[in-house]
Amino acid sequence: MFEMIGVIIKKELKRVFTDKRLIFTTLILPPVMLVVLYGIIGMGASGMMEDIESHTSRIALIDVPKEVEEAIKATGSQVKIIDKEDMENAKEEIKAGELDVMIEFDPEFIQKATNYTEMPPPYVNTYHNSSEDYSSTAYYMVRDILMQYENYLLGVRMGDESYASVFDIDENNPENIIVDDKKASGRLLSMLLPMLITIFLFAGAMSLGPDSIAGEKERGTMATLLMTPVKREVIAFGKVISLGILAFLSALSSFLGIVIALPLLAESFSGEMGMNLSDYINYGATDYMMILGILISMEVIFVGMISAASVVAKNVKEAGTYLMPIYFMVMIAAFSNMYSTQTPSLIEYAIPVYGSIVALKGVLSFELPLMGLALNIGISLMVGIGLVYLIKALFENENVMFNQ
Amino acid sequence: MVEVNNLKKVFKLSKKDMKKEKTKQREKVAVDGLSFVAEPGQIFGLLGPNGAGKTTTLRCISTLIKPSSGDIAVEGIKVSYDPEEVRKKICFLTNELKLDTHFTPSYTIEYFGRLHGMTKGEIFKRKEELFKRFGVTDFENMAIGELSTGMKQKLSIAVSLVHDPRVIIFDEPTNGLDIITAKSVTDYLLEMKDMGKTVIISTHIMNVAEKLCDKVAIILDGKLNIEGTPEGICRQTGEQNLEEAFYKLYFKHGFGGVENV
Numbered sequence: 320m321f322e323m324i325g326v327i328i329k330k331e332l333k334r335v336f337t338d339k340r341l342i343f344t345t346l347i348l349p350p351v352m353l354v355v356l357y358g359i360i361g362m363g364a365s366g367m368m369e370d371i372e373s374h375t376s377r378i379a380l381i382d383v384p385k386e387v388e389e390a391i392k393a394t395g396s397q398v399k400i401i402d403k404e405d406m407e408n409a410k411e412e413i414k415a416g417e418l419d420v421m422i423e424f425d426p427e428f429i430q431k432a433t434n435y436t437e438m439p440p441p442y443v444n445t446y447h448n449s450s451e452d453y454s455s456t457a458y459y460m461v462r463d464i465l466m467q468y469e470n471y472l473l474g475v476r477m478g479d480e481s482y483a484s485v486f487d488i489d490e491n492n493p494e495n496i497i498v499d500d501k502k503a504s505g506r507l508l509s510m511l512l513p514m515l516i517t518i519f520l521f522a523g524a525m526s527l528g529p530d531s532i533a534g535e536k537e538r539g540t541m542a543t544l545l546m547t548p549v550k551r552e553v554i555a556f557g558k559v560i561s562l563g564i565l566a567f568l569s570a571l572s573s574f575l576g577i578v579i580a581l582p583l584l585a586e587s588f589s590g591e592m593g594m595n596l597s598d599y600i601n602y603g604a605t606d607y608m609m610i611l612g613i614l615i616s617m618e619v620i621f622v623g624m625i626s627a628a629s630v631v632a633k634n635v636k637e638a639g640t641y642l643m644p645i646y647f648m649v650m651i652a653a654f655s656n657m658y659s660t661q662t663p664s665l666i667e668y669a670i671p672v673y674g675s676i677v678a679l680k681g682v683l684s685f686e687l688p689l690m691g692l693a694l695n696i697g698i699s700l701m702v703g704i705g706l707v708y709l710i711k712a713l714f715e716n717e718n719v720m721f722n723q
Numbered sequence: 724m725v726e727v728n729n730l731k732k733v734f735k736l737s738k739k740d741m742k743k744e745k746t747k748q749r750e751k752v753a754v755d756g757l758s759f760v761a762e763p764g765q766i767f768g769l770l771g772p773n774g775a776g777k778t779t780t781l782r783c784i785s786t787l788i789k790p791s792s793g794d795i796a797v798e799g800i801k802v803s804y805d806p807e808e809v810r811k812k813i814c815f816l817t818n819e820l821k822l823d824t825h826f827t828p829s830y831t832i833e834y835f836g837r838l839h840g841m842t843k844g845e846i847f848k849r850k851e852e853l854f855k856r857f858g859v860t861d862f863e864n865m866a867i868g869e870l871s872t873g874m875k876q877k878l879s880i881a882v883s884l885v886h887d888p889r890v891i892i893f894d895e896p897t898n899g900l901d902i903i904t905a906k907s908v909t910d911y912l913l914e915m916k917d918m919g920k921t922v923i924i925s926t927h928i929m930n931v932a933e934k935l936c937d938k939v940a941i942i943l944d945g946k947l948n949i950e951g952t953p954e955g956i957c958r959q960t961g962e963q964n965l966e967e968a969f970y971k972l973y974f975k976h977g978f979g980g981v982e983n984v
């Protein structure tokens with residue numbers, strides 16, 4: 320029996336590896352696409368940041384005190400003094416993105432600020448456009464300056480500027496961000512990778528499964544195979560295992576693409592996310608073993624579902640329509656997990672597919688309980704075996720095998 | 724030897740099938756109480772119009788589908804009891820069974836030989852023999868997709884015979900072939916018969932049946948109408964040839980022979 324399964328697997332692998340078109344679409348194209356895509360996103364992002372940094376902010380001022388005006392000019396911004404009557408025009412300009420920020424001071428600002436015991440406090444209004452990156456950046460800069468100015472005025476009131484400053488925040492503290500580098504990069508990876516890997520794994524199996532089963536039915540080569548003395552279950556196992564191997568290779572090549580592409584993406588956000596290639600190697604051999612275990616057990620479910628749908632379908636097209644909703648469910652499971660920060664309860668590991676993604680996330684952020692791992696792999700394998708038996712039953716059902 | 728005893732095959736019809744067949748019935752009796760024996764060293768022909776149940780009968784013998792009732796024994800082995808063992812003894816050829824066009828003839832025959840449990844040496848010997856017989860040798864390393872229709876057909880026959888089966892079942896052997904290729908196929912069937920194999924074919928071309936078959940069974944509407952040698956059937960019906968005999972039987976049976984006509 321095992322010998323025959325081997326014969327079938329060998330043929331299935333040969334089928335793919337001697338077909339340039341299939342090699343290209345399942346093994347070469349996905350990682351190349353990822354690298355190109357992430358490269359473009361990365362380049363775009365870093366280009367955008369440089370652009371914002373090099374942009375000269377355009378700021379309109381109404382009745383702004385000299386000190387503030389000087390401070391704004393000192394940032395290299397382009398300053399325009401306007402009258403109160405021009406305010407509406409200026410607002411339009413902000414909306415159109417031609418002006419970044421407008422600051423309006425109380426005309427009696429100085430009097431009110433100095434005679435604060437007799438008069439109400441003066442107003443200061445700022446206007447900016449939150450949908451424009453230039454405007455937002457300029458707005459933060461303006462707020463900083465206004466806060467400094469407020470502190471300065473407070474100091475004047477108290478007779479000495481130093482009175483206004485009660486404490487310094489992180490003035491002489493280079494270590495203000497203390498993180499475990501390992502956990503920090505782990506957190507980021509644990510957010511992205513489980514989702515991506517899950518989708519790759521499914522997509523890889525989906526690009527090959529329908530053709531290897533529904534396609535064979537459609538082309539009439541399955542009937543030829545069914546005329547050989549091998550048992551139906553041997554054919555079913557052979558097909559499922561070879562699909563598993565191929566889907567894994569396909570996911571692996573996509574993963575390789577990610578390993579190359581992520582640093583490209585990270586470079587543009589460098590500093591903030593602090594990621595470099597060496598962070599990947601923070602995982603130990605046991606971590607990799609756990610990842611492999613989770614992935615393989617999840618893949619058994621994927622390959623099982625895809626094979627079952629492909630056996631039932633009359634042709635490749637029909638298999639595709641059956642698989643679309645399953646693909647959606649897998650995507651939802653993958654995405655719903657991406658941003659969750661709570662520690663998952665043990666029962667979550669027991670949900671097929673979803674649990675595997677939770678577990679992957681756990682391994683990557685060094686927080687997976689052993690019980691969760693065991694539960695997840697156990698349940699996944701059980702579901703997988705159930706599916707394999709379903710496929711075997713389908714293979715033995717003549718209504719399914721001869722439903723052209 | 725193939726013994727078919729009171730074979731009945733009922734298909735459950737889906738809603739779509741019911742529409743296609745223009746019937747309100749939920750079931751279709753494709754073969755109804757069919758019995759016959761095909762002997763070694765003979766070519767046995769199943770004759771009948773479209774939809775008579777010929778393909779269904781052959782598929783039951785080949786273990787591709789299961790009889791609803793009745794039983795079939797191939798070389799003494801019941802199909803319901805050990806289908807794998809039955810498949811070792813037979814080959815089933817139809818236009819519906821195809822080969823993967825991506826592979827070469829050489830690889831394909833090796834693959835199927837392996838699935839039949841043959842050793843590399845056995846396969847190699849058999850391949851030489853069959854490819855030479857069917858003129859595939861010159862093309863054995865081309866992709867099957869690049870071969871002509873006739874060549875593909877010959878290759879299919881060669882591949883299906885790799886395990887040297889005792890029983891050869893052929894659904895519409897000459898369908899879609901030009902007369903040269905058709906002749907090479909029928910010649911081969913005669914050769915197989917002379918080698919003492921049991922050959923069963925289905926056809927609705929009476930000339931083929933008359934020339935080729937030692938014994939024929941005419942099936943109308945899933946039921947055996949008459950069985951015997953072509954000469955015997957002609958004598959019984961008092962007609963000159965099988966074609967005339969067939970018409971006579973068909974009209975005697977009434978227009979129920981083909982449903983929904």
Ligand SMILES: Nc1ncnc2c1ncn2[C@@H]1O[C@H](COP(=O)(O)OP(=O)(O)OP(=O)(O)O)[C@@H](O)[C@H]1O
Binds near residue numbers: 751753778927
């Ligand atoms: N899988 C199936 N489901 C439902 N009905 C079927 C199925 N297979 C065959 N039939 C029906 O059974 C009847 C016999 O079909 P079969 O293919 O055996 O006829 P045939 O004698 O081979 O005809 P032909 O000469 O056209 O090949 C037909 O009415 C056909 O529609």
Ligand SMILES: [Mg+2]
Binds near residue numbers: 777779894
């Ligand atoms: Mg037929």
